[in-house]
Amino acid sequence: MKARLLRARTGSGAIDMASVDEAAGLLRDGRLVAIPTETVYGLAANALDRAAVARIYAAKGRPSFNPLIVHVPDQSAARRLAAEWPDAAEALAQAFWPGPLTIVVRKQPSVPPEVTAGGDTVALRAPAQPVARALLDALELPLAAPSANRSNAVSPTSAAHVMQGLGARIDAVLDDGPCAVGIESTVVDVTGDVPRLLRPGGLPIEAIERVVGPLARAEEPTGGARRASPGMLTRHYAPDVPTELVDPSAFVAAMSRMPASARVGAVVRTAPRPSDPRVVGWERLGDNPAEFGRRLYASLHRLQDQGATHVLLERVPDAAGWEAVADRLRRAAGPIRR
Numbered sequence: 001m002k003a004r005l006l007r008a009r010t011g012s013g014a015i016d017m018a019s020v021d022e023a024a025g026l027l028r029d030g031r032l033v034a035i036p037t038e039t040v041y042g043l044a045a046n047a048l049d050r051a052a053v054a055r056i057y058a059a060k061g062r063p064s065f066n067p068l069i070v071h072v073p074d075q076s077a078a079r080r081l082a083a084e085w086p087d088a089a090e091a092l093a094q095a096f097w098p099g100p101l102t103i104v105v106r107k108q109p110s111v112p113p114e115v116t117a118g119g120d121t122v123a124l125r126a127p128a129q130p131v132a133r134a135l136l137d138a139l140e141l142p143l144a145a146p147s148a149n150r151s152n153a154v155s156p157t158s159a160a161h162v163m164q165g166l167g168a169r170i171d172a173v174l175d176d177g178p179c180a181v182g183i184e185s186t187v188v189d190v191t192g193d194v195p196r197l198l199r200p201g202g203l204p205i206e207a208i209e210r211v212v213g214p215l216a217r218a219e220e221p222t223g224g225a226r227r228a229s230p231g232m233l234t235r236h237y238a239p240d241v242p243t244e245l246v247d248p249s250a251f252v253a254a255m256s257r258m259p260a261s262a263r264v265g266a267v268v269r270t271a272p273r274p275s276d277p278r279v280v281g282w283e284r285l286g287d288n289p290a291e292f293g294r295r296l297y298a299s300l301h302r303l304q305d306q307g308a309t310h311v312l313l314e315r316v317p318d319a320a321g322w323e324a325v326a327d328r329l330r331r332a333a334g335p336i337r338r
């Protein structure tokens with residue numbers, strides 16, 4: 001099987017409803033379709049169809065304990081899947097939906113356990129991406145969708161990335177070009193007294209805190225301990241070769257440790273590419289965290305395509321605005337725990 005590529009735009013740039021309807025038909029039939037969102041491409045299935053949701057886990061090789069985000073058109077659709085809709089959910093949805101924010105609430109019994117990995121909460125998000133919105137409107141069904149990559153691999157920000165990783169395992173890809181935000185949604189749990197950050201992401205933390213006050217933080221996951229957000233395994237979003245996080249001042253030393261036969265790929269902020277024959281790719285993503293985040297996954301995919309055998313990632317500032325990028329870099333370089 002090879003996924004069909006469905007182009008989401010006509011020549012004039014309008015949304016191609018024939019493609020959207022085709023994707024909707026496949027999804028109604030319980031098939032898997034990768035869809036564009038403003039954060040990353042998602043691997044979508046009808047969230048109310050248990051067999052279809054099970055296919056997501058199989059296609060990704062995703063562990064069954066890691067629950068999925070459910071995508072809805074708006075707050076009223078979200079509320080139909082929630083057993084409780086606390087004031088914080090209301091305030092956050094009002095302020096940031098549609099957009100790169102996922103809200104975890106108590107679930108209705110109608111949400112199948114496959115979606116929530118057996119838990120009694122559900123993660124909900126209304127995406128802003130116009131094609132995703134057109135699809136959700138046409139379908140009138142909630143869509144379960146994790147990022148459209150094999151489990152632990154680098155997330156996709158283009159249809160080509162999806163095809164490369166999952167093309168042989170899914171039914172179609174709805175292609176709307178590169179993702180505007182490029183990094184996954186921020187995940188906030190509002191089931192407790194104080195809203196809690198489970199994953200930094202495309203919506204900056206300061207923006208959220210202006211609406212609901214200071215967020216509690218999830219502790220870092222450790223081996224066997226209970227995880228607040230089961231998806232946050234240490235190694236994640238990772239290139240498939242040894243990957244190291246390096247202080248800017250230690251870059252030269254890190255290069256000198258590379259074997260003579262190494263093919264080195266690097267992601268840096270502004271450092272110029274050294275004239276070293278071992279360097280096969282040098283991605284300079286700049287000093288703006290939103291821009292860095294938007295380009296990061298495409299850079300990691302490119303380094304893989306260039307045949308890098310070692311990847312060096314420059315550590316970014318421990319400063320407001322950089323949390324999501326710092327988190328993804330750390331997880332890309334984390335110890336392998338698959």
Ligand code: TXA
Binds near residue numbers: 043198
């Ligand atoms: O931007 C995004 O969020 C993208 C697009 C496609 O929407 N999706 C995405 O999904 O990043 P995924 O599966 O790669 O990450 C979902 C994260 C995981 O860390 C998972 O553990 C967490 O959300 N999550 C899902 N349901 C949860 C729940 N009920 N409670 C706590 N965490 C949950």
Ligand code: MG
Binds near residue numbers: 147
């Ligand atoms: Mg993911």
